[in-house]
Amino acid sequence: MSRNWWLWSSRWYRRMKRRVRSGSSMTKPRKILRVRLPEYVTPRFKWRQLILRETVAEQQRLDISYGVEDKLEVHVRLYLRGAALTMHDVDNRLKDILDALQGRVGGGNKRRRRPRVILNDSQIWRAVIEKASPPPQSHGLGHLTIRGFRSAAQIQPKQTAGKTTYAVR
Secondary structure (H helix, E strand, C coil), X not given: CCCCHHHHHCHHHXXXXXXXXXXXXXXXXXXXXXXXECCCCCCHHHHHHHHHXXXXXXXXXXXXXXXXXXXXXXXXXXXXXXXXXXXXXXXXXXXXXXXXXXXXXXXXXXXXXXXXXCCCHHHEEEEEEEEECCCHHXXXXXXXXXXXXXXXXXXXXXXXXXXXXXXXX
């Protein structure tokens, strides 16, 4: 028996062998960006700047970029406190978030080049937003998730042993 039997029996080694056999040495790059949204502050342009700063930092950390042809979906969970929960409309807050992702944070008529997470909000094919009271562990920070769009046609129901599960094509 070889001295390196533990290497060949390891999960890592089997996975690498499978990749070599299939011809792919690398996994598909992840294009899911998850960011904690800062608490809402007024004026809204200040909030947009905070969103842009947090999102660009996370995008650079994960080395994720979205091209012009990418179809995207955005999921937002916004935590608001007290009267702000009933006062703010979700459509206005969603517009603020999408403008921030495009680098439109307002303030003056100067044309400054700001970083963009997405090039145009016409790339967004699905947007889901909800508002709620913040749970204690959230510290008032909401959630923003940007990922590739998956249409209903791509999600196929699969019957197994009386259970229905959904698999993505």
